[in-house]
Amino acid sequence: MHGKGCFIVLEGLDGAGKTTIARRLVEDLSSRGIPASYTYEPTDSEIVRLIKSTYNNLRDAYIDTLAFALDRLIHVKNWVKPLLDKGVTVISDRYFYSSVAYQSASGAPFEWVIDVNRFA
DSSP, X not given: OOSOOOEEEEOOOTTSSHXXXXXXXXXXXXXXXXXXXXXXXXXXXXXXXXHHHTTXXXXXXXXXXXXXXXXXXXXXXXXXXXXXXXXXXXXXXXXXXXXXXXXXXXXXXXXXXXHHXXXX
């Protein structure tokens, strides 16, 4: 397959069925001969694990915004973009809009969360 893949993001509340739908979509596309891959955010990267374990007592909307934006930037550069460049459709369970919703609802200024994530 030549050309760029498609990046599809599913957003929604916890327990809404995003993961189930994303995995079924990957299965359906793959069964039709369309290369597809599942991913999710935040990932289980060292950054996220460190924030959730070592610094869990310090976590707040600002720390989460910065940590999850860094996690996203690394994830996009190392995983998502290379797949898209190979023509693979990438289905993501959460992405940028979840960060905006969760971190701004948790106290970080909406505009700041958007600014930080603009680069990720």
